[in-house]
Each structure stands twice: as structure tokens, then as C-alpha cells.
Amino acid sequence: MKGIVFTEFLDMVEKKFGYEVVDQIIEDSDLESKGIYTAVGTYPHSEVVNLLMNLSDRVKLDPTLLLKEFGKYLFDTFLASYPQFFNSVDNAFAFLHSIDRHIHVEVLKLYPDATLPKFESEETEDGTMIMTYKSPRKMAALAEGLIEKSIQYYKEECTIQSENQVEDGSEVKFTIKRIG
Amino acid sequence: MENLDILKRKLERERLARKQAEQILESKALELFEVNASLQKLNVSLEDQIDQRTKALQESESKYRNVINNASDIIYTTDSNGCFTFINPVGIKSFGFSEEEIIGKQFAHFVLESHQKQLLEYYINLRDQNKKNDYYEFPIRSKDGETHWIGQNVNRVEKPDGSIYFNAVARDITLRKITERQLEEAKEKAIRAQQAEQQFLANMSHEIRTPLNAIIGMSHLLKDTELDAKQSEYIDILADSASLLKGLVSDILDISKIDAGKAEINEESFDLIQLINKLSKTFANRANEKGLIFETHIDPIQNTFVLSDKQWLNQILINLIGNAVKFTSSGKIDVVVEKIKEDEKTKTVSFTVKDTGVGIKEEDKETIFYAFKQATTETRRKYGGTGLGLSIASKLVSLLGGTLELDSIEGKGSQFYFTLQFKHGRIEEKNAESIQEIGQKMTNSLSVLVVEDNLMNQKYILTLLDKWGIQHNIANNGLEAVEAFNNGNYDLIFMDLSMPIMDGYEATSKIRSLNKKQIPIIALTASTFLSKKQLALESGMTDFLAKPFTPEDLARKIKKHSLPQYKDDSVQNSELHFDTRLDVDSLNELYNGDHKHALDMFKTYLSLVDDELHMLTQAISKNNKASAKKQAHKIKPIFTMVGLNQITEHCEDLERALDTENNEMIQKFFLLIKDAVIHTKPIIDSNTKEIELYLNKTI
Ligand code: HEM
Numbered sequence: 001m002k003g004i005v006f007t008e009f010l011d012m013v014e015k016k017f018g019y020e021v022v023d024q025i026i027e028d029s030d031l032e033s034k035g036i037y038t039a040v041g042t043y044p045h046s047e048v049v050n051l052l053m054n055l056s057d058r059v060k061l062d063p064t065l066l067l068k069e070f071g072k073y074l075f076d077t078f079l080a081s082y083p084q085f086f087n088s089v090d091n092a093f094a095f096l097h098s099i100d101r102h103i104h105v106e107v108l109k110l111y112p113d114a115t116l117p118k119f120e121s122e123e124t125e126d127g128t129m130i131m132t133y134k135s136p137r138k139m140a141a142l143a144e145g146l147i148e149k150s151i152q153y154y155k156e157e158c159t160i161q162s163e164n165q166v167e168d169g170s171e172v173k174f175t176i177k178r179i180g
Numbered sequence: 181m182e183n184l185d186i187l188k189r190k191l192e193r194e195r196l197a198r199k200q201a202e203q204i205l206e207s208k209a210l211e212l213f214e215v216n217a218s219l220q221k222l223n224v225s226l227e228d229q230i231d232q233r234t235k236a237l238q239e240s241e242s243k244y245r246n247v248i249n250n251a252s253d254i255i256y257t258t259d260s261n262g263c264f265t266f267i268n269p270v271g272i273k274s275f276g277f278s279e280e281e282i283i284g285k286q287f288a289h290f291v292l293e294s295h296q297k298q299l300l301e302y303y304i305n306l307r308d309q310n311k312k313n314d315y316y317e318f319p320i321r322s323k324d325g326e327t328h329w330i331g332q333n334v335n336r337v338e339k340p341d342g343s344i345y346f347n348a349v350a351r352d353i354t355l356r357k358i359t360e361r362q363l364e365e366a367k368e369k370a371i372r373a374q375q376a377e378q379q380f381l382a383n384m385s386h387e388i389r390t391p392l393n394a395i396i397g398m399s400h401l402l403k404d405t406e407l408d409a410k411q412s413e414y415i416d417i418l419a420d421s422a423s424l425l426k427g428l429v430s431d432i433l434d435i436s437k438i439d440a441g442k443a444e445i446n447e448e449s450f451d452l453i454q455l456i457n458k459l460s461k462t463f464a465n466r467a468n469e470k471g472l473i474f475e476t477h478i479d480p481i482q483n484t485f486v487l488s489d490k491q492w493l494n495q496i497l498i499n500l501i502g503n504a505v506k507f508t509s510s511g512k513i514d515v516v517v518e519k520i521k522e523d524e525k526t527k528t529v530s531f532t533v534k535d536t537g538v539g540i541k542e543e544d545k546e547t548i549f550y551a552f553k554q555a556t557t558e559t560r561r562k563y564g565g566t567g568l569g570l571s572i573a574s575k576l577v578s579l580l581g582g583t584l585e586l587d588s589i590e591g592k593g594s595q596f597y598f599t600l601q602f603k604h605g606r607i608e609e610k611n612a613e614s615i616q617e618i619g620q621k622m623t624n625s626l627s628v629l630v631v632e633d634n635l636m637n638q639k640y641i642l643t644l645l646d647k648w649g650i651q652h653n654i655a656n657n658g659l660e661a662v663e664a665f666n667n668g669n670y671d672l673i674f675m676d677l678s679m680p681i682m683d684g685y686e687a688t689s690k691i692r693s694l695n696k697k698q699i700p701i702i703a704l705t706a707s708t709f710l711s712k713k714q715l716a717l718e719s720g721m722t723d724f725l726a727k728p729f730t731p732e733d734l735a736r737k738i739k740k741h742s743l744p745q746y747k748d749d750s751v752q753n754s755e756l757h758f759d760t761r762l763d764v765d766s767l768n769e770l771y772n773g774d775h776k777h778a779l780d781m782f783k784t785y786l787s788l789v790d791d792e793l794h795m796l797t798q799a800i801s802k803n804n805k806a807s808a809k810k811q812a813h814k815i816k817p818i819f820t821m822v823g824l825n826q827i828t829e830h831c832e833d834l835e836r837a838l839d840t841e842n843n844e845m846i847q848k849f850f851l852l853i854k855d856a857v858i859h860t861k862p863i864i865d866s867n868t869k870e871i872e873l874y875l876n877k878t879i
Contacts, residue, residue: 022190026193036197038197038204039201
């Protein structure tokens with residue numbers, strides 16, 4: 001997993017819960033990296049799971065909820081670092097379609113060792129968007145946070161429903177409906 | 181304390197993270213450096229490759245440039261406007277200008293004025309019709325003012341961007357052009373020489389034939405007078421010599437005409453078997469006198485009439501049979517006519533003349549058919565003759581589509597044979613009769629004008645006419661003839677062609693322009709050249725009589741052209757006689773022998789035509805196109821009824837012209853019709869009378 005995910009995650013934790021908690025969860029988890037992350041490095045995916053679980057323990061909050069919050073946080077980071085991806089389209093659905101078809105493609109060019117999810121997206125005739133997340137890393141909640149923030153960004157209002165297609169969460173279907 | 185530990189750990193983590201990041205950056209920088217290095221290497225090798233390619237290109241370019249510069253042909257390129265962009269040294273030399281003077285100039289700039297139009301067409305064709313390659317020759321003017329001919333193949337080349345240019349391979353063909361022109365001139369000279377020769381022959385034939393005609397004619401007349409034995413013998417010798425001379429002259433003329441390709445084939449329908457029988461009769465007598473057996477074998481043929489040149493076939497056989505009799509002193513002569521094939525349209529017949537005469541030497545067989553190549557001079561002395569007979573026969577056989585062939589054993593005899601394919605001829609009912617019969621049928625109510633400047637010829641004809649009781653008058657030249665025609669009333673004119681004061685052509689035109697009556701005018705001509713006959717016909721003559729002629733020839737012409745009441749029955753039994761200036765075929769088809777109907781129509785025409793023409797004239801002069809068109813349409817058919825089909829066509833032209841605004845055309849066709857109607861009226865008039873006379877006589 002790319003270092004940016006770790007540095008941003010720990011940044012968020014520091015901002016929301018203070019460096020004390022960051023230090024605690026690093027100390028709690030038995031990390032190969034010893035919790036030393038740089039945005040340009042690459043680290044085992046299991047470490048982010050470890051950190052998340054320990055955070056959940058520490059702050060007594062649902063890990064899924066925390067992951068979703070991380071998604072929301074990450075969105076702002078992406079927006080600040082890669083504004084061109086947001087400017088090239090003018091509505092939320094178009095942006096969401098572009099993740100798999102364009103953004104992650106470009107990401108892979110920049111970081112050939114990135115492990116990215118697969119998104120299948122389609123729009124039904126009544127204007128509903130169906131987006132299916134597929135990834136062995138089972139981070140659909142992160143996706144949900146990112147999706148929510150994306151819709152907000154384009155000043156649209158939607159309902160988002162998620163539904164496991166596979167029980168372990170490696171395949172999740174998002175149904176996104178515009179309101180009004 | 182704990183907070184301090186945490187802070188320490190945080191700083192430591194950040195320090196290590198920075199170090200890690202630096203390491204990563206370091207390794208990335210190294211990677212980058214290596215990539216850069218290999219890129220540089222790649223670059224160098226690319227440059228190497230480019231260098232190599234460039235060198236190869238330069239080499240091949242210089243190779244081609246060498247070829248182009250040393251080519252013996254002119255090689256040049258022009259842009260799409262035909263302006264020179266390149267020209268090789270040969271080209272520069274041919275054009276005679278410097279390279280700077282040529283490049284940028286249009287090709288047209290150098291081409292002679294007279295060929296500019298063709299040049300433009302050539303390039304436009306090349307450019308637009310996408311013609312890939314086309315050869316053409318142009319004359320150009322070089323700097324020194326001389327004309328050079330350039331023959332060139334120009335290619336239209338399309339560049340990838342769609343624009344075009346031309347490249348050309350050309351050659352200076354000035355030398356060839358000069359040779360060509362010299363050849364042309366030489367050819368023209370040769371043709372002129374040949375024409376002069378022919379003219380000479382024609383003139384000579386005239387000069388010789390005219391006195392010869394008199395000699396033969398006079399000897400005929402002399403024979404009819406009271407003679408003692410000696411005189412009679414002399415006359416016979418005289419007549420024989422004259423005939424021989426006549427034969428020689430016509431042989432030479434025939435040969436020269438055939439050689440000049442001027443021998444005409446006059447196809448007529450005649451009875452082949454009758455021709456053979458007649459010849460056989462003549463030669464059988466001669467053969468029998470020499471103590472020879474003469475036999476004729478003729479295959480049975482259904483329709484013995486063939487369509488061919490009777491005169492020529494007769495001459496071929498006379499020459500072959502005559503030779504056989506001449507060169508055989510004992511034994512037998514066979515004339516064999518075999519039918520090879522007969523189908524619906526043609527019959528193929530072979531002719532063989534076999535003798536037991538002297539034969540022909542092996543070495544002479546090849547040359548025997550050449551002119552003036554009698555076997556030996558010795559032969560000529562012994563047997564006489566011109567030595568042209570076989571040559572003429574052989575040429576005439578070829579003219580009729582066959583080949584004269586020869587089998588011979590020296591001392592044993594010869595056999596000449598040929599095969600001809602004939603079209604079937606039309607069967608005729610009755611044939612020529614004797615002079616006596618003709619003479620008897622001529623009545624003294626027939627009046628003939630003889631126009632002839634030669635006194636001896638005058639005498640010859642007049643004596644014959646007297647003998648037959650035909651009235652006659654003489655005119656010594658064309659002028660006298662026109663006067664005589666004006667003052668007298670003649671049924672027939674014999675007209676010599678070359679006469680002093682006014683020649684026969686002019687006199688005929690004058691007589692025709694008087695338009696009194698369509699009197700037959702028969703040309704008396706010593707020339708057998710087609711061109712003279714053509715001229716005579718054009719001046720308005722009706723027929724020809726070639727000098728020298730026999731009394732029988734003269735009688736036959738008189739019979740043929742005298743008015744219907746004097747014609748014998750055999751002629752009257754044939755088709756209704758329409759004037760040959762009318763469309764005879766269409767008239768015969770129209771009336772199909774119904775003379776009364778024809779007479780009706782001719783009379784109706786004469787009564788109507790003036791009024792109808794007047795109405796058309798009025799409509800045209802008032803510029804009333806609608807009524808003019810109606811009138812043209814109305815009168816159209818009446819012309820066909822009298823064989824003036826040409827005027828019907830003019831009417832149709834006029835009708836079409838009236839649909840347009842082209843007044844010039846309308847006037848043109850109207851005048852054509854008007855003139856034609858006025859001019860043809862006398863013909864219709866006299867033909868109407870002729871039909872009437874004919875009907876009165878037969879009913
Ligand atoms: C400018 C926009 C984005 C950028 C630059 C970006 C880039 C990345 C990067 C670098 C990773 C980490 C891959 C790795 O660590 O190997 C990642 C993972 C991920 N991205 Fe994005 N991303 C963008 C937008 C989004 C959005 C809008 C979604 C929401 C659907 C999304 C969904 C995810 C998820 C779920 C993962 C986690 C990996 C997984 O689940 O397998 N990304 N992205």
C-alpha cells in the first residue's frame with residue numbers, strides 16, 4: 001500500500017485525537033515499519049488494517065465508521081494535490097465514472113506498484129448510478145467516504161445505498177440516486 | 181514525562197521517515213540517472229543510424245544524379261504550372277539556354293507559337309484526365325533561333341499532400357524529323373514523277389489512238405468499195421497491221437493502268453458460257469487453219485450468268501488461248517471450264533487452257549509473267565506479239581481475285597489455269613443483235629449531231645450514219661456545237677472531248693444550261709482513264725464511246741440512247757425508263773411497272789408544284805413560320821412521287837430549321853428547295869412526255 005495512505009491516516013488521527021493516540025496505536029501494533037512512513041514509500045497493507053483496528057479499540061468507535069471518515073479526509077487531500085482530476089468534469093456522476101477509467105489509470109502510471117480497487121459503474125435510465133467496488137483489500141467504507149465527499153463537492157444531493165455482493169466485503173454495490 | 185517520551189518518539193519517527201524518504205529519493209535519482217544514460221546511448225545510436233541513412237541517401241542521390249546528368253535523354257521536372265524545376269545537362273544543351281534561363285520558366289515559353297494550343301491541351305489532359313503517360317512531339321526554339329523537335333513522355337506525379345508535378349523524359353528528335361521530312365519530300369517527288377508518267381501515257385494513248393482510229397475506220401470503209409485482188413490484199417495487211425498496233429497500244433496502256441492501280445473493275449451481269457463459246461468459235465477457226473484440234477469442255481452450270489468484269493475476263497482468255505494457238509504447231513488445244521463450287525450467292529469456276537506446244541523452259545517459268553519478258557528475243561522474232569499478253573493476263577486474274585498458274589514441260593506443252601469466285605448474275609432475256617438489224621431499225625427520222633474536229637474521224641462516223649440512213653450534222657468544235665444545237669432539233673449528240681476553240685466539257689455544260697431538252701450527249705474519248713470519264717460525267721454527259729470504235733460499237737450506243745420510239749423491243753420490254761437524274765430505284769419500287777400510275781403522278785406534280793412553291797415562298801417572305809412549316813410538311817411527299825427524293829429531304833431540313841430562330845438556315849433550305857424545283861422541272865417535263873409516248877406506243 002502506498003505511503004500516502006499511511007501518512008494521511010496518521011495525520012487524520014493526530015488531527016482528530018491528538019498525537020498521543022497516534023503514538024499509542026503505533027506502539028500497540030507490532031509494525032514491521034515501526035510506524036515510520038513517507039508518502040513516497042510502499043508498505044504492507046496489513047499495517048493499515050492493524051492501525052485501524054487499534055484505533056477503533058482505543059477510541060471505542062466502529063472501524064467501518066473510522067474508515068469512512070478517513071475516506072472523507074483523504075478526499076480533501078486528493079482535491080488539494082490533484083485539482084486537475086476534478087476540473088475535467090462538471091458533475092458527480094461523471095467524476096465517479098472517471099475514477100476507474102481515468103484517475104486510477106493515471107495513478108498507476110505514477111506508482112506502478114499501487115494496489116488499486118476495481119470499479120464498475122453504470123447509469124440506469126432513471127438517472128441512478130450503480131457503482132460496484134471490487135478489491136481483496138475490502139475497503140469499501142473508504143470508497144463510501146470518498147463518494148460522499150465527491151457528491152458534496154459538485155454540490156449535488158444524493159442518497160447512497162451500499163450492499164455487499166460478496167459476504168466478506170470484497171465486492172460491494174453502491175446505488176447512488178439523485179434527490180429532486 | 182510521558183509526553184516527553186512521546187515527543188521524542190515522534191521526532192525520532194520523523195527523522196527516520198525523512199531518512200527513508202531521502203534514501204528512496206537517492207535510489208530514484210540513481211534510477212533516473214541510469215535511465216538518462218541509457219537514453220543518451222540510445223540517442224547516440226539513433227544519430228548514428230541517421231548518419232548512415234543520410235550517407236546512403238546521399239550516395240544513391242549522387243548515383244541517380246550521375247545517371248540523370250549523363251543520360252543521353254533529356255530529363256526534366258516541372259511544377260504543376262509547367263514551370264521548370266530541374267533539367268539535366270543534355271536538356272540544357274538541347275534548349276540552348278543556360279540553366280538559370282530555363283529554371284522557373286514555363287515549358288510553353290520555349291515551344292513554337294504554332295504548337296502552343298496543342299501543348300496546352302496536352303498538359304491539361306495530363307493534369308485533369310489523370311492520364312499517366314503520353315508521348316508527344318513539340319518543336320521548340322532554342323536560343324540561337326533554331327527549331328529543335330522534342331519528343332517527350334511526361335509523367336504526372338502526385339505528392340502525398342495531393343499536389344502534383346510533372347517529370348519528363350524527352351529526346352531531341354530534330355534529326356529524325358529532318359529525315360522524315362526528306363523522306364516525305366522524296367516520296368512526293370516520286371509520286372509527282374509517277375503522275376507525270378501516267379499523264380504522259382494518257383496523252384500518248386490519245387495521240388496514237390486518234391490517227392489509229394482513222395486508219396482502222398478507213399480500212400473498214402475501203403473494204404466496202406470495189407477493189408481488185410491486189411488492193412484487197414494490201415487493205416487486209418493494212419487492217420491487220422493497224423489492229424496489231426492497236427493491240428500493242430492497248431496492251432501497254434492496260435499494263436500501265438494496272439500497275440498504277442487505275443484499272444477499274446466494271447462489274448456487269450453476263451453469260452459466262454456464252455463468252456467461252458464465242459471465244460472458242462473464233463479460236464477454233466484459227467486453230468483448225470493451223471491443223472490443230474481445238475476442244476472446249478464445259479461443266480454444266482445452273483445459272484450461267486455471273487457478275488464480273490466481262491471485258492477483263494475476255495481479255496485474259498483471249499491472251500491465254502491466243503498464246504496456246506500461237507505457240508502450238510501440232511496437236512491439240514483444250515479449254516476446260518469446271519465448276520468447283522456453287523452456293524446461294526456465288527459460284528467458283530476454274531479455267532484451264534492446255535496446249536501441246538513448245539512449252540516453257542524451267543528457268544523461264546518464273547519470269548514469264550513479268551512485263552516484256554517473252555521467253556526469249558528469239559521467240560519474239562519467231563512468233564511475234566508484244567510479250568505483254570501473259571503479264572496482262574496474270575495481273576488481270578489477280579485483279580479479279582485469282583492467281584494465274586502454270587504447268588509446263590519444254591517441248592511437250594503448257595497448261596495455264598486459274599480459279600475465280602463469281603457472284604451470281606441476273607439472267608437477261610435478249611442479247612445484242614447484228615449490225616444489220618440495228619441499221620434496219622434506225623429510221624431516217626433520227627437526227628444526230630456529231631461534234632468532232634478530226635476530219636478523218638468525222639468522215640468515218642458520217643459514212644456509217646449515211647449507211648444506216650440516219651440524219652446528221654457536223655460541228656467542228658464546241659462553239660459550233662452549241663450554235664447547231666440552238667438552231668436544230670437533234671435526238672443525240674456525239675461529242676469529242678479535246679477540240680480547239682471550245683472543248684467538249686464546256687460545250688456540254690453550255691448545252692445543259694440551255695435546258696431545252698434532256699438530249700443524250702455521248703463523249704467520244706480516246707482516253708480510257710477513269711478521271712476523264714468522271715470529268716465528262718460531271719460536265720453533264722450521258723455516256724462514253726472509246727476511240728477507236730467499231731461500227732457495231734457506234735450502232736449500239738445510238739440504239740441505247742435514241743428516244744423511245746426508236747428503241748427496239750428488247751429495250752422497251754424492260755423496266756419503265758426514268759431519267760437517271762431522278763431516284764430511279766425508288767421510282768421503280770414505287771410504280772412497279774404501272775406506267776399509267778406513274779404518268780398520273782408526274783402530271784399531277786407538274787400541275788401542282790408551281791402553286792405550292794408559291795405558297796411556301798409567301799409564307800417564308802412574310803416570316804410566318806407556322807404556316808411555312810405546315811406548307812413544307814404538305815409538299816414534302818409530292819417530290820418523292822416523281823423521284824426527287826433530295827427535295828423531300830430539303831423540306832424536312834426546312835421543317836426542322838423553322839423550329840429554330842436560325843433565319844439563315846431557314847433561308848438556306850428554302851432557297852435549296854426553290855432552286856431544285858426550278859431546275860428539275862424540265863427533267864420531269866421531258867420524262868412525263870417520254871412516259872406518255874411509251875404508253876401510246878404499247879397500248
Ligand atoms: C484524485 C482522486 C484520487 C486519487 C489521486 C486516488 C489515488 C489513490 C491511491 C494512490 C491509492 C492507494 C493505492 C495503493 O496504496 O496501492 C488509492 C486507493 C483507493 N482509492 Fe483512490 N484515488 C482518487 C480518488 C478516489 C475516489 C473518488 C474513490 C472513491 C470511490 C477512490 C477509491 C479508492 C479506494 C477504495 C482505495 C483503496 C484501495 C482498495 O480498496 O483496494 N479513490 N487511490
